[in-house]
Amino acid sequence: xxxxxxxxxxxxxxxxxxxxxxxxxxxxxxxxxxxxxxxxxxxxxxxxxxxxxxxxxxxxxxxxxxxxxxxxxxxxxxxxxxxxxxxxxxxxxxxxxxxxxxxxxxxxxxxxxxxxxxxxxxxxxxxxxxxxxxxxxxxxxxxxxxxxxxxxxxxxxxxxxxxxxxxxxxxxxxxxxxxxxxxxxxxxxxxxxxxxx
Numbered sequence: 001x002x003x004x005x006x007x008x009x010x011x012x013x014x015x016x017x018x019x020x021x022x023x024x025x026x027x028x029x030x031x032x033x034x035x036x037x038x039x040x041x042x043x044x045x046x047x048x049x050x051x052x053x054x055x056x057x058x059x060x061x062x063x064x065x066x067x068x069x070x071x072x073x074x075x076x077x078x079x080x081x082x083x084x085x086x087x088x089x090x091x092x093x094x095x096x097x098x099x100x101x102x103x104x105x106x107x108x109x110x111x112x113x114x115x116x117x118x119x120x121x122x123x124x125x126x127x128x129x130x131x132x133x134x135x136x137x138x139x140x141x142x143x144x145x146x147x148x149x150x151x152x153x154x155x156x157x158x159x160x161x162x163x164x165x166x167x168x169x170x171x172x173x174x175x176x177x178x179x180x181x182x183x184x185x186x187x188x189x190x191x192x193x194x195x196x197x
Contacts, residue, residue, distance in 0.1 A: 049086070054175045055139075056136055061091065062103075070149055077172070090123070130191065134148075
């Protein structure tokens with residue numbers, strides 16, 4: 001058995017180690033939160049701002065025609081699910097400016113809030129490599145689904161007359177009901193996110 005003074009020292013060391021690891025966890029959260037930017041250049045964390053709702057990240061490029069074609073559908077989905085889910089457009093291209101994004105939103109009538117992700121922290125968390133690609137997270141920031149919106153596009157430049165599968169809608173419906181997504185991932189078709197490490 002340890003003496004009383006030895007036990008006290010071990011207890012103090014245990015508390016010090018616990019505080020150290022809590023501080024590290026806080027720093028990693030702060031670093032993550034500061035890596036996404038709103039269009040004013042301020043650090044923004046869509047997970048912290050979602051207040052218990054499901055989080056939908058939509059990775060987009062201003063110059064990707066497939067992204068642009070989905071704008072009306074995404075607006076409709078945001079309106080339908082506004083009480084249960086928060087939608088964010090995420091622009092991962094490092095060279096796309098806030099002004100270009102603002103013009104893109106105006107041109108296509110998009111009201112979904114936009115974020116810049118120049119460090120690709122959101123893209124990495126969502127496992128996104130393509131635009132448009134979506135990621136659905138639960139209120140605890142666990143990734144439930146990532147991949148295509150639906151199967152309208154077979155390959156870039158070739159679309160079906162209408163989608164026959166609706167992966168984003170299915171994942172959202174399941175998440176809202178507290179159930180697992182029918183599929184965890186589906187390959188997206190579009191424009192590759194450049195400079196991903």
